[in-house]
Every structure is written in C-alpha cells, then in structure tokens.
Amino acid sequence: MKSAIKFLKHCLSLLIVILLLSSFSALAQDTYPSPTVYKYLNDYVGIIDNEDANKIVSLGKELEDKTGAQAVVVVMNTLNNTPIEDYSNSLFRTWGIGEKGKDNGLLILVAIDDREWRVEVGRGLEGAIPDALSSRVMTSIAKPSFKSGNYSEGILNSYSVLCDYASKEYGVTLDKSLNVTMPSEENYEDNDGFNIFIFISIIIIVFIDSIFNRGRLLRMLFWTSRGGSSPRGGGGFGGFGGGGSSGGGGFGGFGGGSSGGGGSSGSW
Template sequence: MFAAHPARAADGFVAVPPLTQRVTDLTGTLAPQQRAALENVLAEYEQQRGSQIFVLMVPTTEPETIDQYSIRVADAWKAGRQSIDDGVILLIAKDNPPGLRKMRIETGRGVQGSLTDAVSSRILRDVMAPHFRQNDFYGGLAAGISAIQAAIDKEALPGPDRKAGNAAASALNDWLPVLFPLAIVVFFFLSAILRRGRGPQIVTGRRGWPTTTAGGLGGLGGYEAGRRWGGGGGGFGGGGGGGGFSGGGGGGFDGGGASGNW
C-alpha cells in the first residue's frame, strides 16, 4: 500500500525519492505490468539513442509548485549524459491544486533545441491531458513519452557509448598480436618433444592433443586475419532492450520545459 501523504524532508518539503528505476510511481496509479512496459520503452530508447527520460509520479508537491519541486528532482537525479545534458524528467503530481500545476516536462539544455518550452507545453496540453482527463494515466504517459522521444530525435546528439559493452572484445583485440606468435612457438615446441618421444607417427585429435592445438591455432589465426583484413564487425556489446539501470550521469537543467494541468 502507498502512503496517503508523501514523505517529507526535515524542512517540510516533499522529499525527492532515490533514483532506482526509470519509472517511479509513488501514487500506486500504474499496474506493475504498465510500469514495466514504460520502463522497457525508456530503457530501449536509452540504449539506442543514449538520452535518458525519467518518469516520476507523486501525490503532491505542496507547498512547492511543481516547477520548484521538479528542479530539485532534476538536481538530484541528474538525468542525461555528462557534458551532453540530454535528460528529460516527466513529473506528475496527481493531487496538486491547479495553482501549483499537476504535470511538468523538465528538459536538459542538450535537448532544448528541439524539445522547446512550446513543444513541451503542446505535449502536455494536446497529447497527455486528454488521456488524464479520462483517468487513463498509462495511456497519457505512453503517448507523452512517445512525443518526447520524437522531439529528441530531431536533435543532433551523439550516439550511445558502446565502450563498456565492447570492453572484453577490445581487450582480446589488444592481446592478439602477442598471443598469436606465442601460440605458434608453443605448438612447435610441443610437437618437437612428442616426435622425439614417439617416433614418426601422426597424432590425431582422438588420441592426443597436438591436432586440437593446431585446430585452435587455425581458429586463432583466422580470427587474427579477420581482425586485420576482414574490415567489418567489431566487438559485440550484447544485451537486449532493457538491461541494467545505472542511474543518471548528466544534469544541465536550467528550468527549461513546461507545466500544465488537465
């Protein structure tokens, strides 16, 4: 069960919850499968584009306006990438009085060229509010996220950083020039020992391991040749849409965005 009143800090303001996932619902509005569906959409977008969009639903921001509370959330969560500042926070305060506003899109500086204040206002007013007036909060959030993503896509932003996913492949590529000649030396050294001990005979993969070693060398040589001359591919980052959540790493919020009601 969710508390009837939000947690408050010592100063009496609504506390900013810790960032543990992309969609945080402190109102109990979203069903688990709905929250998971939105989470997956945001995770996949982050993996493909790099930009981060976080959703927070709270009962109220009183006594602060939603604008004041939202910038505190932005400062704490640091959505987006460092030095790119391409994060967005979509905040819903269901029980706020109209004067404090009920919903807000908070934009990082890196997306404000396409996700302008005017565009953010239209998304709230024309895309999300009609759903919310019908108590379709999942539909409103899904439509709003889609519109936000479409706006960000118009921004000339760098792609996601693949370095972490390719670390293992990169390390192997770095060591191959050393491992390949070393493996050749070991193979011929062991072959010479076996020939002296057994006389002239063929050692097969079934009765001994030199053939296996040769096969391994062939594979290693093929990989090295492909790496040097194949000209394609590269490391495999792995993983599907979702993946782990490492939190925000950016920031760059200066009050850009828009607020509204439904």
C-alpha cells in the same frame, strides 16, 4: 548581574532552537525520493498498470542505449504546496538526469492530487523539445486522458512522443515507439490568437504607462517581482556524478546531467 546573564543564556538557547528548527525545515524541503530500480519510471502512486510500465521502461532504455539521453517519468500524489517548476528542477538536478556535460535529460513529473504536470528539459534537448512543443504534447495527448482518469495511458503516450522527438535530435529511430500521432496545429489556433491578444495588450499597456505615467507602473512591477521571487537553479544539488547505482540491480543510475529550467507546466 546574575539575572542578566541568565536572561542572555535563555535568549541564546531560544536562538539555537530556532536555528535548529530552520535547518531541519530546509533539510526537509530539499529531500527527494530515491529513484526506483526501474530508473525510467518512478511511480510512487502505483497508478501506471504493468503493461504500460514495461513499455515506458523498454522505450526509455532503448533511447538511452542509442543516444545517451535519459527520459524519466515521476508520478507523485502531491508536492505539498511546492511550485511544481521548483520541485521538478531541483529533482532533476538532484538525480542528475542525463549525461554530465551534455545535459540531455528529460523529466515528466505528474502530481495526481495536485492535478499538475511538468516537463523539465535539459539544455542539451531544448533544441529538440522546446517549451511550446512539450506543452502541446502534454495538452493535446496527456491532458484528455488525465481528465478521464486514465493516467497510465496519458503518461505512456506523451512519454513516447517526447522520446521520439529526443531521438530525432540524434538521427535515430526508436523501434519500441508507439508512433503516437500528434494532433494538427490547427487545433491550437484559438490559443495562438489568445497569446497574440495578450502580447498586443501588454505592448499597449507599456506604451500608455510610458506616455501618461512616465513608466511608474512598469518600474513598480519590476521591483515587486525582484522582491518577491527567488532564483531557481544554481548550486546545491550535486546529482549522482558518474552514474551511481539506483539500487537493486535495475538499470543503473543517471549520468550527472542538469537542467536550466526549460520546459512547460500545466494542469487538468
């Protein structure tokens, strides 16, 4: 009897240790850096030069002063294998970028060592900056600079363009805009053609599967995707509420905004 009790105590202790380790692991996954005193620019790598940094901060402040929208840049070395879509969405919510209730925030996240970027757009700006537009801005403006190692230029120029589109939603003009010219859409005809090809191919596959396989392939893919994915967004991140200080004087905090997961991602 004593040996059985001793064994149960040992198992209970082991279970407690496992639960504690799991809790610490979950806590570590949900820990994000604090915003810098510059608010609109959070360069944790030190890759953006001083002149470009000043332009980003000045432009971000003007955008917020005139519209209330908040556009934020975050530069990190690596996300340690966390999908950039999940990380950016959680970071957006944790910081509370944009005004509470209006969700007019914008986040540009660049992971240098991972060679990935993400534009996360709050619900309030999704009309002004749809997914396809943010992708085109980063692909045509930021990506060429990133490939040549000129991250500072690529981030500044793409930030200016996205701020311009955000300001148009409010009918204002940004005096500090760089007035960067977007490449014409003709440059993307090949990509559009490829997307159409993929769309038609999917329709053909679904049609053949429904006729000759009674939709088994489609059902299998559906249940596999349900079992292998986790929901994004939702609760768990309270943001900064009414806009607490980001520390050290700076430009104040964020407004408690949120993101519905809209935006675009890419690599170089």
